[in-house]
Amino acid sequence: MQVPAETADPAAAGAGAPAAGRITPRGPVGPARGTVLLAAGTALLAAAVLTSLAVGAHQLGPAEVAASLWAELNGTGSSYADDVVASRIPRTVLGIMAGAALALAGVIMQGLTRNPLADPGILGINAGAAAAVVTGMAFFGVGATGANVWIALPGAVLTVLVVYGLASGRRGSSPVRLVLAGTVMSAVLMSYIQAIALTRPDVFSLYRFWAVGSLSGRTLEQARDILPFFLVGLVAALATGRSLNALALGEQAAASLGVRPQAAKITGALAATLLCASATAAVGPIGFVGLAVPHIVRSLTGPDHRWLLILSLLAGPSLLLFADVLGRLVARPGEVLTGVVTALLGAPLLILAVRRMRAVA
């Protein structure tokens, strides 16, 4: 029996579509609604993982996927279906990690900067990672994949430190200044990247594929390389929930609630940097997941950052995996790179959000 993507997809779309329609947050989440949302999120993620393993140039049924996965785990995979599933495991694993990382980073940045438009691109993280990768390609003979983590990560961290340094004046760092400093830094780095890419054809040919961001052609080694950074970032991110809630009330209120604003900001920025730098290092700069997921989730949970973080952890990977599957489906037997699909999906959503939001007007 074939019960694959076609049935899973509408379910996902159905879960996402009404969320986009209601951007105005509801009241706080109670335990009952929280449980329902958690269950729904988990189911969505499971469906996304299954679809990601089953759908592509060669379609498989859920039973076949389960059997092949089992065979893979026992090291006895031998059939064609087993090979197909095995080849889709790395991109699925990296999709889960990158989706979770980008979504959590988005929640934290939007919370820290109190700016609903903040996303991993804004602090200059993507540009920093990209500049480092391009430098590696141009001057140190690094290929498009492989050792990228060790180049992209320090690049991103360094950039964030510079942006943070630029943005913090005598009166601490304001959200607007942070965003502006990030934008300026990104622009400077982007012109550096373009200058290199346009004068070095060899770099250009590698960079143009890396720059879009894609889950295809990934290996489990890459997932393993970023795992430590990802895990540290994940733990730090999940720990920021309470302090983000306090910071949302303003720094003085946060301080009076026993949260040290500066410490909370540093933890948050560190977590966000680790998360999206490791995601970018592994799969390239994928846009809009970090921006869109927090918005969608917030429309379901309201402003409580603890729920936001937990549910984004489920929704981010789901969105990224479904986008990846969609990219495989529309251009069979070839595929559209994941970064292109997330932008095409995320942008209309963002605009829908704008039309309904009053705060940013």
Next chain:
Amino acid sequence: MSPVRNPPAVSTLRWGRKLSFRYRRRSLVLSILLAAAVTLVGAFTLTAGQLGLDWQELFALAVSPPEGSAAFVLERLRGPRFLTAVGAGMALGVAGSLFQTVTRNPLGSPEVVGLTSGAAAGAAATALWPGYVPVPVAAILGGGLAVVLVWLSTGRGFARPGRMIVAGIGISAVASALTSLAMTTLGEQQAQTLAFYLNGSLASRSWSHAATIGLALLVVLPLAAALQRRLNLVAMGDELAESLGVRVDRTRTLAVILAVVLAATAVSVCGPVAFVALVAPQIALRLLRTSAPGVVAPALVGALVLILSDFAVQHIEFGAASLPVGIFTAALGSAYLGYLLFAEARKGRL
């Protein structure tokens, strides 16, 4: 926008009883200085480098048409390139000024309302499906479409800066996604050519480029100047302008149309050159010390920024190939944004 620091020194020229012309002494002096600077840089671009004219040949041009190698350099190499740069710089400067006045936002620029990335996507589309539409036409269509989509997406036109910026980000992202789709599906050589175009280049321009942008300026600049007074009133607030008899929405729409025509034509002759439209009006504001940059000063500043940048990329050695001018303007523009950031931060306004 920066506040008025001094009371403006306004003078009036009169011819007889009916014809009068009000001007600020500062803007007049400034315009003359800027125009002189453009001319001077122009002379330098014509004389610099191996193939440059020498100064005698340059002065001889005032008397008689050029001959021999001088004619070749002037008519093929440097002349059209320089004039295209001046025209595109003026167009971008004025377009930026119009956008910034309409949106009451110093970040209002063709980049922000999606025009630039839309134009890029249009150009990318012609690379994917070559032969149907010429690249410049596709760029204009793409840019226009993007602006219309941003306009529709905000729900209330360009009146709300916050919404405009978000919608601009969204539409730009879609357009960039389409562009990167093209970049990854094209062959190596084609992709490289496209990348050069997308960064804005003034290399090997012909007289038809210069004529195109010249014509657009000839038509649009007088209209923009005529609109300026009403636009300045709109900048003071919709209700005030309305009460003074200005039809706000119509004025805004007209200004946006003029700005789009200018910016799109500029894109069609030299690709999407970054940041000139954003920076030129801001520099003009600071030089003029007024609340509205108007038309003349941003045009001249825009031209100056672009020809200086083009001069730089022509004479700075950077790796194997020469750089497209847009990379240089992007670097300049971001440095300027950075300066702006610190200036505002020092004054405690951010």
